Amino acid sequence: MPLVRVHDLLTHATENHYGVAAINVGNYETIKWAAAAANQERVPLIIQFWPGYDVMLHYIDMKHIAMIARQFAEESEVPIAVHLDHSWNYDIAVTGIRKNFPSVMVDGSSLPYEENVALTKSVADVARVFGVDIEAELGHVGSGNSIDDITNSDHYTNVDQAVDFVEKTGCGSLAVAVGNAHGAYKITPNLDFDRIKALRKAVSVPLVLHGCSDIPHEQLQEAVRLGLSKFNIATEYFRACYASTCDVADPAKKESGNFINLLSDAEQGAVDFIRSKMQLLNPNKFSL
Numbered sequence: 001m002p003l004v005r006v007h008d009l010l011t012h013a014t015e016n017h018y019g020v021a022a023i024n025v026g027n028y029e030t031i032k033w034a035a036a037a038a039n040q041e042r043v044p045l046i047i048q049f050w051p052g053y054d055v056m057l058h059y060i061d062m063k064h065i066a067m068i069a070r071q072f073a074e075e076s077e078v079p080i081a082v083h084l085d086h087s088w089n090y091d092i093a094v095t096g097i098r099k100n101f102p103s104v105m106v107d108g109s110s111l112p113y114e115e116n117v118a119l120t121k122s123v124a125d126v127a128r129v130f131g132v133d134i135e136a137e138l139g140h141v142g143s144g145n146s147i148d149d150i151t152n153s154d155h156y157t158n159v160d161q162a163v164d165f166v167e168k169t170g171c172g173s174l175a176v177a178v179g180n181a182h183g184a185y186k187i188t189p190n191l192d193f194d195r196i197k198a199l200r201k202a203v204s205v206p207l208v209l210h211g212c213s214d215i216p217h218e219q220l221q222e223a224v225r226l227g228l229s230k231f232n233i234a235t236e237y238f239r240a241c242y243a244s245t246c247d248v249a250d251p252a253k254k255e256s257g258n259f260i261n262l263l264s265d266a267e268q269g270a271v272d273f274i275r276s277k278m279q280l281l282n283p284n285k286f287s288l
Protein backbone atom coordinates (compact mmCIF):
# COMPACT_ATOMS: atom_id res chain seq x y z
CA MET A 1 0.00 0.00 0.00
CA PRO A 2 1.42 3.45 -0.86
CA LEU A 3 2.69 5.70 1.87
CA VAL A 4 -0.24 7.93 2.92
CA ARG A 5 -0.25 11.61 3.84
CA VAL A 6 -0.84 12.55 7.46
CA HIS A 7 -3.57 15.01 6.48
CA ASP A 8 -5.43 12.38 4.45
CA LEU A 9 -5.12 9.88 7.28
CA LEU A 10 -6.43 12.32 9.88
CA THR A 11 -9.32 13.27 7.62
CA HIS A 12 -10.19 9.59 7.23
CA ALA A 13 -10.02 9.11 11.00
CA THR A 14 -12.38 12.01 11.59
CA GLU A 15 -14.87 10.67 9.06
CA ASN A 16 -14.73 7.18 10.57
CA HIS A 17 -14.69 8.23 14.24
CA TYR A 18 -11.38 6.80 15.43
CA GLY A 19 -8.19 8.36 16.72
CA VAL A 20 -4.85 7.73 15.03
CA ALA A 21 -2.05 6.56 17.29
CA ALA A 22 1.13 8.51 16.44
CA ILE A 23 3.95 6.38 17.81
CA ASN A 24 7.36 7.90 18.42
CA VAL A 25 10.25 5.72 17.32
CA GLY A 26 14.02 5.83 17.57
CA ASN A 27 15.52 2.92 15.64
CA TYR A 28 14.80 0.01 13.30
CA GLU A 29 13.11 -2.17 15.91
CA THR A 30 10.73 0.47 17.24
CA ILE A 31 9.66 1.21 13.66
CA LYS A 32 9.27 -2.47 12.76
CA TRP A 33 7.21 -3.20 15.86
CA ALA A 34 4.92 -0.23 15.28
CA ALA A 35 4.25 -1.28 11.68
CA ALA A 36 3.60 -4.85 12.80
CA ALA A 37 1.03 -3.64 15.32
CA ALA A 38 -0.83 -1.64 12.67
CA ASN A 39 -0.99 -4.60 10.32
CA GLN A 40 -2.12 -6.98 13.03
CA GLU A 41 -4.77 -4.56 14.28
CA ARG A 42 -5.86 -3.57 10.73
CA VAL A 43 -6.01 0.11 11.68
CA PRO A 44 -3.97 3.02 10.22
CA LEU A 45 -0.99 4.41 12.14
CA ILE A 46 1.47 7.30 12.16
CA ILE A 47 5.15 6.57 12.74
CA GLN A 48 6.98 9.66 13.94
CA PHE A 49 10.41 10.75 15.14
CA TRP A 50 11.31 13.43 17.67
CA PRO A 51 14.64 15.04 16.71
CA GLY A 52 15.44 15.76 20.37
CA TYR A 53 17.64 18.56 21.63
CA ASP A 54 20.62 16.48 22.77
CA VAL A 55 19.62 12.83 22.54
CA MET A 56 17.98 11.58 19.38
CA LEU A 57 19.96 13.49 16.75
CA HIS A 58 23.18 12.20 18.31
CA TYR A 59 21.79 8.66 18.30
CA ILE A 60 20.48 8.39 14.74
CA ASP A 61 20.27 10.65 11.70
CA MET A 62 16.82 11.82 10.64
CA LYS A 63 17.39 10.51 7.12
CA HIS A 64 17.77 6.95 8.39
CA ILE A 65 14.51 7.10 10.35
CA ALA A 66 12.69 8.58 7.36
CA MET A 67 14.09 5.95 5.01
CA ILE A 68 13.25 2.98 7.25
CA ALA A 69 9.82 4.26 8.23
CA ARG A 70 8.87 5.05 4.64
CA GLN A 71 9.94 1.56 3.55
CA PHE A 72 7.75 -0.09 6.17
CA ALA A 73 4.87 2.21 5.26
CA GLU A 74 5.17 1.43 1.55
CA GLU A 75 5.15 -2.31 2.24
CA SER A 76 2.30 -2.17 4.77
CA GLU A 77 -1.10 -3.73 4.11
CA VAL A 78 -2.77 -0.86 6.00
CA PRO A 79 -2.19 2.89 5.66
CA ILE A 80 0.84 4.22 7.56
CA ALA A 81 2.00 7.83 7.53
CA VAL A 82 5.46 9.14 8.51
CA HIS A 83 6.00 12.35 10.45
CA LEU A 84 8.78 14.43 12.02
CA ASP A 85 7.75 15.53 15.51
CA HIS A 86 8.65 18.79 17.32
CA SER A 87 11.02 20.69 15.07
CA TRP A 88 11.78 23.59 17.37
CA ASN A 89 13.13 25.97 14.73
CA TYR A 90 13.11 26.68 11.01
CA ASP A 91 16.38 24.87 10.29
CA ILE A 92 15.30 21.59 11.92
CA ALA A 93 11.92 21.67 10.16
CA VAL A 94 13.41 22.35 6.73
CA THR A 95 16.10 19.73 7.34
CA GLY A 96 13.29 17.26 7.99
CA ILE A 97 11.72 18.18 4.66
CA ARG A 98 15.08 17.83 2.93
CA LYS A 99 15.66 14.44 4.57
CA ASN A 100 12.44 13.09 3.09
CA PHE A 101 9.88 13.34 5.86
CA PRO A 102 6.48 13.72 4.16
CA SER A 103 5.06 15.51 7.21
CA VAL A 104 6.78 17.84 9.67
CA MET A 105 5.75 19.53 12.90
CA VAL A 106 7.11 23.00 13.54
CA ASP A 107 6.81 23.94 17.19
CA GLY A 108 6.91 27.67 17.89
CA SER A 109 4.60 27.38 20.90
CA SER A 110 7.21 28.75 23.31
CA LEU A 111 7.48 31.95 21.24
CA PRO A 112 5.27 35.02 21.48
CA TYR A 113 2.14 34.58 19.36
CA GLU A 114 3.20 36.67 16.36
CA GLU A 115 6.61 34.98 16.26
CA ASN A 116 4.94 31.56 16.34
CA VAL A 117 2.74 32.65 13.43
CA ALA A 118 5.75 33.90 11.45
CA LEU A 119 7.82 30.75 12.08
CA THR A 120 4.97 28.40 11.24
CA LYS A 121 4.03 30.27 8.09
CA SER A 122 7.63 30.35 6.88
CA VAL A 123 7.92 26.56 7.22
CA ALA A 124 4.45 25.96 5.75
CA ASP A 125 5.39 28.03 2.72
CA VAL A 126 8.44 25.84 2.08
CA ALA A 127 6.52 22.64 2.78
CA ARG A 128 3.80 23.54 0.31
CA VAL A 129 6.34 23.62 -2.52
CA PHE A 130 7.34 20.01 -1.79
CA GLY A 131 3.89 18.66 -0.94
CA VAL A 132 4.77 18.17 2.73
CA ASP A 133 2.14 18.36 5.47
CA ILE A 134 2.70 20.73 8.39
CA GLU A 135 1.58 20.36 12.00
CA ALA A 136 1.90 23.35 14.32
CA GLU A 137 1.29 23.99 18.01
CA LEU A 138 -0.56 26.76 19.80
CA GLY A 139 -0.74 26.98 23.56
CA HIS A 140 1.87 25.58 25.92
CA VAL A 141 2.05 21.79 26.05
CA GLY A 142 4.66 21.73 28.76
CA SER A 143 6.21 19.04 30.95
CA GLY A 144 4.33 16.45 32.96
CA ASN A 145 6.77 17.21 35.78
CA SER A 146 5.26 20.69 36.15
CA ILE A 147 1.89 20.86 37.88
CA ASP A 148 1.50 24.42 36.62
CA ASP A 149 1.95 23.28 33.01
CA ILE A 150 -0.82 20.73 33.46
CA THR A 151 -3.36 22.67 35.51
CA ASN A 152 -2.89 26.36 34.68
CA SER A 153 -5.49 27.17 32.02
CA ASP A 154 -3.51 30.26 31.03
CA HIS A 155 -1.25 27.81 29.17
CA TYR A 156 -4.14 26.27 27.25
CA THR A 157 -4.95 26.98 23.62
CA ASN A 158 -7.12 30.06 23.10
CA VAL A 159 -10.00 29.22 20.76
CA ASP A 160 -10.21 32.57 18.96
CA GLN A 161 -6.46 32.70 18.62
CA ALA A 162 -6.46 29.18 17.15
CA VAL A 163 -8.84 30.23 14.38
CA ASP A 164 -6.63 33.21 13.54
CA PHE A 165 -3.47 31.10 13.74
CA VAL A 166 -4.66 28.44 11.30
CA GLU A 167 -5.85 31.07 8.84
CA LYS A 168 -2.58 33.03 8.94
CA THR A 169 -0.15 30.11 8.87
CA GLY A 170 -1.81 27.60 6.55
CA CYS A 171 -0.85 24.71 8.83
CA GLY A 172 -2.54 21.39 8.06
CA SER A 173 -3.12 20.27 11.65
CA LEU A 174 -2.86 21.89 15.06
CA ALA A 175 -1.54 20.51 18.34
CA VAL A 176 -3.49 21.95 21.25
CA ALA A 177 -2.92 22.44 24.98
CA VAL A 178 -5.96 21.28 26.97
CA GLY A 179 -4.42 19.94 30.19
CA ASN A 180 -1.98 17.57 28.49
CA ALA A 181 1.82 17.63 28.83
CA HIS A 182 4.91 15.81 27.63
CA GLY A 183 6.64 12.96 29.44
CA ALA A 184 5.60 11.29 32.68
CA TYR A 185 2.87 13.08 34.63
CA LYS A 186 3.49 14.22 38.20
CA ILE A 187 -0.27 14.21 38.79
CA THR A 188 -3.13 12.65 36.87
CA PRO A 189 -4.14 15.03 34.06
CA ASN A 190 -7.70 16.17 33.58
CA LEU A 191 -8.37 17.23 30.01
CA ASP A 192 -10.48 20.33 29.43
CA PHE A 193 -13.30 18.79 27.39
CA ASP A 194 -15.23 22.04 27.06
CA ARG A 195 -12.20 23.61 25.41
CA ILE A 196 -11.77 20.60 23.14
CA LYS A 197 -15.41 20.93 22.06
CA ALA A 198 -14.97 24.64 21.36
CA LEU A 199 -11.73 24.12 19.45
CA ARG A 200 -13.19 21.34 17.33
CA LYS A 201 -16.21 23.49 16.48
CA ALA A 202 -14.15 26.55 15.59
CA VAL A 203 -11.01 25.20 13.90
CA SER A 204 -11.12 23.77 10.38
CA VAL A 205 -8.03 21.50 10.49
CA PRO A 206 -7.48 18.20 12.35
CA LEU A 207 -6.52 18.59 16.01
CA VAL A 208 -3.62 16.82 17.72
CA LEU A 209 -3.13 15.78 21.35
CA HIS A 210 0.46 15.53 22.54
CA GLY A 211 1.51 13.85 25.77
CA CYS A 212 -0.96 10.97 25.58
CA SER A 213 1.15 8.58 27.66
CA ASP A 214 -0.63 7.77 30.93
CA ILE A 215 -3.68 9.95 30.27
CA PRO A 216 -6.58 7.91 31.75
CA HIS A 217 -8.25 5.69 29.19
CA GLU A 218 -11.70 7.16 29.58
CA GLN A 219 -10.32 10.64 28.93
CA LEU A 220 -8.60 9.55 25.72
CA GLN A 221 -11.78 7.92 24.47
CA GLU A 222 -13.78 11.04 25.24
CA ALA A 223 -11.22 13.08 23.31
CA VAL A 224 -11.74 10.76 20.33
CA ARG A 225 -15.51 11.16 20.65
CA LEU A 226 -15.13 14.94 20.68
CA GLY A 227 -13.19 14.88 17.42
CA LEU A 228 -9.46 14.93 18.20
CA SER A 229 -7.65 13.04 15.46
CA LYS A 230 -3.96 12.42 16.26
CA PHE A 231 -2.69 11.09 19.58
CA ASN A 232 1.06 11.22 20.25
CA ILE A 233 2.53 8.37 22.31
CA ALA A 234 6.22 8.26 23.17
CA THR A 235 6.97 7.83 26.90
CA GLU A 236 4.71 4.80 27.35
CA TYR A 237 5.95 3.11 24.18
CA PHE A 238 9.61 3.45 25.08
CA ARG A 239 8.77 2.23 28.58
CA ALA A 240 6.94 -0.77 27.11
CA CYS A 241 9.89 -1.56 24.84
CA TYR A 242 12.25 -1.41 27.81
CA ALA A 243 9.98 -3.59 29.95
CA SER A 244 9.54 -6.15 27.19
CA THR A 245 13.30 -6.37 26.70
CA CYS A 246 13.81 -6.83 30.45
CA ASP A 247 11.13 -9.54 30.52
CA VAL A 248 12.91 -11.69 27.94
CA ALA A 249 16.50 -10.98 29.00
CA ASP A 250 18.21 -13.76 30.95
CA PRO A 251 20.99 -12.50 33.27
CA ALA A 252 22.38 -16.02 33.35
CA LYS A 253 23.18 -15.69 29.65
CA LYS A 254 25.27 -12.54 30.05
CA GLU A 255 28.30 -14.25 28.52
CA SER A 256 26.50 -16.36 25.90
CA GLY A 257 23.35 -14.43 24.97
CA ASN A 258 22.57 -13.16 21.49
CA PHE A 259 21.55 -9.49 21.24
CA ILE A 260 19.61 -9.97 18.00
CA ASN A 261 17.65 -12.84 19.51
CA LEU A 262 16.92 -10.65 22.52
CA LEU A 263 15.42 -7.93 20.34
CA SER A 264 13.41 -10.48 18.40
CA ASP A 265 12.02 -11.96 21.61
CA ALA A 266 11.11 -8.47 22.90
CA GLU A 267 8.94 -7.70 19.87
CA GLN A 268 5.66 -9.22 21.05
CA GLY A 269 5.42 -7.15 24.21
CA ALA A 270 6.00 -3.92 22.30
CA VAL A 271 3.51 -4.87 19.57
CA ASP A 272 0.89 -5.81 22.16
CA PHE A 273 1.29 -2.40 23.82
CA ILE A 274 0.69 -0.50 20.58
CA ARG A 275 -2.27 -2.67 19.68
CA SER A 276 -3.83 -1.93 23.06
CA LYS A 277 -3.49 1.81 22.43
CA MET A 278 -4.94 1.49 18.94
CA GLN A 279 -7.91 -0.42 20.35
CA LEU A 280 -8.40 2.27 22.99
CA LEU A 281 -8.46 5.00 20.35
CA ASN A 282 -10.87 3.01 18.19
CA PRO A 283 -14.03 2.77 20.32
CA ASN A 284 -16.27 2.13 17.30
CA LYS A 285 -14.15 -0.83 16.18
CA PHE A 286 -13.20 0.54 12.76
CA SER A 287 -11.12 -1.95 10.79
CA LEU A 288 -9.78 -2.25 7.24
